[in-house]
Amino acid sequence: MISPGAQRPTQRQLTVSQWLGQNLFATWSNTLLTLVCLAGLGLVGGMICRWLLLYADLAVISTNLRLFWVGRYPLAQTWRLWGILTIASGTLAISWTLLVSLQRRTLMAWIALGLVNGAFSLAGGLTWGIISGLCLWIVGGLSLGQFLRHRHPTLPWLWLLPVQWVLALVTTLWLLGGGWGLTPVSTAFWNGLLLTVLLAVISIGLSFPLGILLALGRRSSLPVIRGLCVIYIEGMRGLPLIGVLFMAQVMVPLVLPPSMQLDQVLRGIIGLTLFSAAYLAENVRGGLQSIPPGQTEAAQALGLSAPLVLGLIVLPQALRAVIPALVGQFIGLFKDTSLLAIVGLVELTRMGRSILAQPQFQGRYLEVYLFTGLIYWICCYGLSMGSRRIEAILKVGQR
Amino acid sequence: MNHLSAESTPPSPLILAEEVHKWFGDFHALRGINLTVYPQEVIVLMGPSGSGKSTFIRTLNGLETHQSGRIVIDNLELSRDSAALDVIRQEVGMVFQQFNLFPHLTVLQNITLAPVWVRKWSRSQAQAVALQLLERVGILEQAHKYPTQLSGGQQQRVAIARALAMQPKIMLFDEPTSALDPEMIQEVLEVMLTLAAEGMTMVVVTHEVEFARSVAHRILFMDQGQVVETAPPEQFFTQPQTPRSRQFLAKILSRSQLRLTP
Known part of the structure; x- marks a missing residue:
């Protein structure tokens, strides 16, 4: 029952000073915390400004x-x-x-x-x-x-x-x-951000379907397939990425016949893909497990064949349930491309190091590394923003 | 309603189940079920929970596999062959207790999915049929909403329309009103009554006495994996033959009376 006098409370628009009073200076401990944080921010900001104005030589960037x-x-x-x-x-x-x-x-x-x-x-x-x-x-x-x-x-x-x-x-x-x-x-001349993005995009594109296949394999009713997928996933997840990358660089040429040698960039992509697919598989499996069996049964009862049940009903729901985890994995993969600097690919990080070797810019570590970091951050934040938008769109009609 | 009894015997049964047995591990869930359903017949399965009625109705379209015995649907025997199974499932519509609509598709997409992908109809043809069906179940205006935006009763009516879109020869209902709020049960039952009146062959698991009384040709009472009693509704509800069915009826009739008291 709604009493006749009941009204929806109106949302009052706060003035700046009211907002400050409520959120930053409500109690003495709140005030103290605010002041400490402001002091900290000022200190760090001041240091950065001082460095930018007095010491930084941005010519190394430009x-x-x-x-x-x-x-x-x-x-x-x-x-x-x-x-x-x-x-x-x-x-x-x-x-x-x-x-x-x-x-x-x-x-x-x-x-x-x-x-x-x-x-x-x-x-x-x-x-x-x-x-x-x-x-x-x-x-x-x-x-x-x-x-x-x-x-x-x-x-x-x-x-x-x-x-x-x-x-x-x-x-x-x-x-x-x-x-x-x-x-x-030659791929030796594909460097810098170009190579980083290329490595990331291709590795993401390849590891995604591979991860889905591994996840499906791990849920297969055929023991051989299931066993192989479990061994692969658990094996890969037990190895450090840098080890996998070294193996891809060193072992792949040993396995293949001498007439068929793979390019260094390709070997890098193989390493990243194989590693990332194992993690993606576990994320996708989580999504698959979240789909109630009634969904499969309803689809089967309509006469849909097994591939259609999977492709039209189960996978679309499972994947959208784990978008945040998948994008987290993709962001990780993007940053992991920097490890390929160690095995000799001149991507963004390695490029930064070789720029630091230029005689006229010796010792300009901070400028170069901050700039490199900024580029990584922009790319990853862009991925993150895009994923949030896609998630919001696909949320329509979700339970 | 019993328009069949006076006619001559129909040519061949749509559903033929002979000595169907099913085990879940050590648990003997179905102990030799026999059932013959002729076209346009409505069969209601009743029984206490755990009696195997849901399990049995799910074996009729292969959602559960039976381990011995024989099930023949429209002259095709149910087997482990998945291609044959898909063909049988196209002729057998099913409505679930929990609706099981696809939450990522709109109402219209839910209904057109199988006709487009399985029957290979054109999208426009499938949509035309879907809209007709939605009008028939009384929720045409919800066509472009998502299932979660609908009430339980509306969702179940969509589920019925989805099954009907495949133009099945048989409809299976597995406790279609058990998950619904009382005020929504009637709207679903009305759709089912119309369907029965139009001559659809139906097998229904339900506790709705009024529904069973008005449309069922036979009632199968199941207990502990066996069919204990088979009878026309008027006989089953007034003179149950076994102690077990008398006990069961006493319970559900008092329940439905309770619901009727204001």
């Missing part, structure tokens, strides 16, 4: 931007890198609009991103023509995604995205490595 981004990739072939950046932004843009409906805010953000992109490339000595072309491409990609979504709302876009990504990746690899009409560029 003169070496190109090395950070792409390393020693041949200058004459730079246009190919721009092609790749264009494909990458277009792919991202289309994926984003297919997943998230396009808002003006998103469009603005993308244009801004394109401009920032352009500002950086200016430092690398590139023309405005390419920059504006890039922005156009992003906007075009966003609109195309939006158009497709509205024109054919029933098509399973989520399942078409992987196709788009594979196509983009294949083109990227062709542009990078050459062949079929392009000057070949």
Whole structure:
């Protein structure tokens, strides 16, 4: 029963001083804590500002931007890198609009991103023509995604995205490595952030399906398959990543015939993929276990065959239940690519170290490492933000 | 309602179960069940919990495998062959106690899923049929919602529509109203009554006496994995033949009377 006088309490808008009083200076202990924290923040902030203004020499960054981004990739072939950046932004843009409906805010953000992109490339000595072309491409990609979504709302876009990504990746690899009409560029010249992103994207793309297969295998009713998957998963999880990477570099060439030697970058990808798949498998298995058996039974009762039950009912629900864990794994994988510096790949971390070896910038550790760290953070935070958005979209209708 | 009794014997049974046995480990869950169901018949399975009625209805579409005996659905024998099983399941719709709708799909997608992927209908055809079915069960306006946004009664009606979309020859109902709030039971029962009146062949596990009384052609009373008594409803509810069924009826009739008192 609602009494006649009952009213929903109105939400009062707090003034700044009221908010401060309630949240920061409510009691004497609260006040003390606030002051201590402020002092700490001021101290750290002051130190950073002092370092930036008085001691930092950011020339080590600005003169070496190109090395950070792409390393020693041949200058004459730079246009190919721009092609790749264009494909990458277009792919991202289309994926984003297919997943998230396009808002003006998103469009603005993308244009801004394109401009920032352009500002950086200016430092690398590139023309405005390419920059504006890039922005156009992003906007075009966003609109195309939006158009497709509205024109054919029933098509399973989520399942078409992987196709788009594979196509983009294949083109990227062709542009990078050459062949079929392009000057070949050895993988030794694929460096810096370019290599880091490439290693991460391909390893994520390969370890994800492998992880799903391992998770399904571990739940198989066939003892041989189940046993093999358990041995693989538990074996991999018992090894340190750096050991796996060394093994991939050293053992793979020993196993393969001498006529079929794998590239160093490829061996790195194999190591990362094999390692990450074991962890992903356990995450996916957790998702599979969270699906009530009634879901499978209902699907079976409708006459769906086993692969359809898995692909249409069980996996979509299981994967979306573990998105946070999966993205956590992907972020870890992105950062783990830095371990490949130890086995000789010149990715972002290793590039930083070799820049530090330049005679005119000796001892500029802080600048280089902070900058490298910032790049890693931006990439990982971007992944994290994207995943939260996707999670929010897919949450629709969840229990 | 018993429009069959006067007619000549139908050509062949839709469901034929002979001496069906099932063990869960050491537990003997089904001890030689026999059942013959002809087209357009409605069979109600009753019995105390643990009597094996749910287990038995689940063996009829292979969700549980029986270890001995024979089950023939529409002249196809149930076996371990999964391709044959999928074919049988297309002809046998099932409605569960917990609805088991797919939470990641809308109501419309829930219903069109199997017709599109299994029957290979075009999406537009499947949607047209789905919308007709939703109208029939009275929730057309919920087509684009997700299952969790619906009440229990609405969810169960969607589940019935989902099973009907495959145009099955037989419908199995496994305690379809047991998980529902009392005020939602009626809306589901009404859909089932209409279905029975239209001549659907149905096997229903339920405790709803009124439903059984008005549409069942036969009632099978099960206890401890066996069919203890088979009788038409008027005979079963007024003159139960075994002590076990008398005891059971005393319990559920007093319960349903309790519910009727305001």
